Amino acid sequence: MGLLLSASHQVLEFACRKAFNRYRQQANDLEMVQRQKLDQFLKQHTSKSLSYESFAEHYPLTRYADWKEKIEQSRQIGKNCLGAEKIVRFQPTSGSSEALKFIPYTQSFLNELDEAIGLWLSNLYRQHPQLKNSTHY
Numbered sequence: 157m158g159l160l161l162s163a164s165h166q167v168l169e170f171a172c173r174k175a176f177n178r179y180r181q182q183a184n185d186l187e188m189v190q191r192q193k194l195d196q197f198l199k200q201h202t203s204k205s206l207s208y209e210s211f212a213e214h215y216p217l218t219r220y221a222d223w224k225e226k227i228e229q230s231r232q233i234g235k236n237c238l239g240a241e242k243i244v245r246f247q248p249t250s251g252s253s254e255a256l257k258f259i260p261y262t263q264s265f266l267n268e269l270d271e272a273i274g275l276w277l278s279n280l281y282r283q284h285p286q287l288k289n290s291t292h293y
Contacts, residue, residue, distance in 0.1 A: 165288040169281045175274030176282075197264075201239045220257050227258055236260070 182189045191208055198204050198211065206214065223238070230237045231246055238260060246258040280287060 161291065162288065165281075168277065169288070172274040172278040172281065175271050176278035178271070179275050200241070200264075220251075224257075227260060230260060231258060236262075 194208055194211060195205055198206055226237045227246070230243060236243045239262075241262040241264060243260045244263055244266060245261050247261055249257050249259055251257065
């Protein structure tokens with residue numbers, strides 16, 4: 157069991173290192189990275205190219221309730237009524253604004269989460285190397 161545990165930690169650490177290295181390369185220009193991500197997202201979903209300032213001016217803040225009807229429609233018909241990208245799953249969650257919400261997850265969104273989690277885990281492995289000798293869930 158110890159050998160398998162050690163090997164699985166090595167594999168996970170190696171996979172997470174990619175996110176850490178990308179972050180290190182971009183750490184001095186995070187605003188540019190985020191602006192590029194917004195531009196890529198807008199081009200993919202709206203065919204527009206807007207600066208963050210224009211985006212913020214043209215698209216007001218919204219709440220889940222503003223999207224609920226389209227989310228429910230997407231869940232019922234099995235087709236994304238919110239944008240062009242395929243919805244991989246709907247993640248149930250709750251919060252202060254609604255009792256139960258279904259958050260649509262696309263592959264792009266999951267990739268962003270993987271990137272963030274990889275960076276977090278890489279940082280944990282660097283700061284707490286003893287984690288490599290323990291089990292997790």
